[in-house]
Amino acid sequence: MTAIANERNGRAGVPNEKLKELLEEVGWRPESLARRVNAAIFAIRRENRQIHHKTPYRWLNRGEVPHAPVPEVVVWLLADATGRDLTFDQVWPGSAPRSSLLLPADHRLDLPWDAGGLLRLLEEWSHPMLTRRTFMVVSGTTLTRHAWQWSQAPVPVLASAAREGDRVTEPMLELVEDIAARCRRLDERHGAAGAAFVADQFACVSRLLRRSRYDARTGRRLTSALAQLAQTSGFMAFDSARDGEAQRWYLTGLRAAHAAGDRALAASVLGLMSNQAMEIGETGDALQLATAAQEAASQGPSTVRALIAARSGLASAAAGDLATFQRLRAQTLDLLERAQDRGEAAPDWAGYVTRTELDAIAGRGMVVLAGQMLTHRSRLLAEAEDLLRGRARTDPSGEPQRSAFRHGAWLGLAHAQAGDLDQAVAAARRAVDRLPGVTSARSVGLLQRLGRELAHARRSPEVKSLLRDLERRLPHAEPPGV
Structure with missing residues (x-):
């Protein structure tokens, strides 16, 4: 882990009252600011470079200004928290003006x-x-207004x-x-x-x-x-x-x-935006974007509507809404059957939309739901395992490998949470074997999460061997707090 050094400027030794006032306004202690800065820097650079949790006291009490990109990150975090456009000088007075990156x-x-x-x-x-x-990243109406503006604008x-x-x-x-x-x-x-x-x-x-x-x-x-x-x-x-x-x-x-003038393609983009919002913890945004995606796809090909229903189910899963998730799952299957019965052609860009792929998406949602609904946990995990298995076991020479890698990691998590260590280890090994040909930081993060969930069973020779392999073959950096 590399510490991020500080640089002094002409005001070194003079307390930074503006920074102090802003922290008081948003209710953050210096330690909280340090944690947020570390998380933001990881998101920007995927590097586990850290500032010490006490370092912001030097910025406050001595007027020190850290090296880039830390000052810009602090300005960004405070602007987002206050809802105001803050200039560099409003946070770091007396320092050389900078154009934020x-x-x-x-x-x-x-x-x-x-x-x-x-x-x-x-x-x-x-x-x-x-x-x-x-x-x-932007969130709230800053993000979702684009979806609603699009739906009202003439082509x-x-x-x-x-x-x-x-x-x-x-x-x-x-x-x-x-x-x-x-x-x-x-x-x-x-x-x-x-x-x-x-x-x-x-x-x-x-x-x-x-x-x-x-x-x-x-x-x-x-x-x-x-x-x-x-x-x-x-x-x-x-x-x-x-x-x-x-x-x-x-x-x-x-x-x-x-x-x-392609509403189906716009719906696909909105669906991906919804899934991203769900992954980063913005469930409200995910639900709004899912609704916008469904409206956009409402007159489109059945295959596209099935895809959007499946992606929208992930937002409902994140919200813990089992009833809506189940309704969207049934809708997905009905639309797939309709497309098949009618011989409807999907757009070229939606050629990857198959029953296997949409099952895997639903399987992910069930793992998410299982973590929130303990009374349904066993049933949801069992269904998730069945739905994820087809994509996770895609032949190493077949396609899509990226989806197989990601859903293989999800299958391992489902097995681990169900207490089936042997199957969890097997799924993890199949996923790891795809690493040389597939680049996917998020899938790697899922495997790292799986390793942490299996760590309690280190006495198992199979688990112990897997954990050694994960340590050896996976990147070491991971988001703080994940």
């Missing part, structure tokens, strides 16, 4: 939901200063504003759409390992929209591909536990799907 995920997204608004957003994405910033007609530049031809469009599909398969196979490549493809399509000549029909196809690339990038960022960046991608994908 931390921005909210919806930075400069207060734009019209028309063609001009989307093109301005894409211009922002291309700015090199913005690409070097770190985006921080724009997007035709090129460029008077010069090459025309987007049909072969070029087909290439763009093929790349979007291949990027999605890259995620399904290898997780977040290809995140930089997918982001580059997003930048290429963005440049076409901003600088090339095309008609409205071509604009819709380009923005559809752009939305798919943003959705894939968002999930890769989420899977890497870069939640602010994931939100930024999702919000951009929502605007692109809107410009494409």
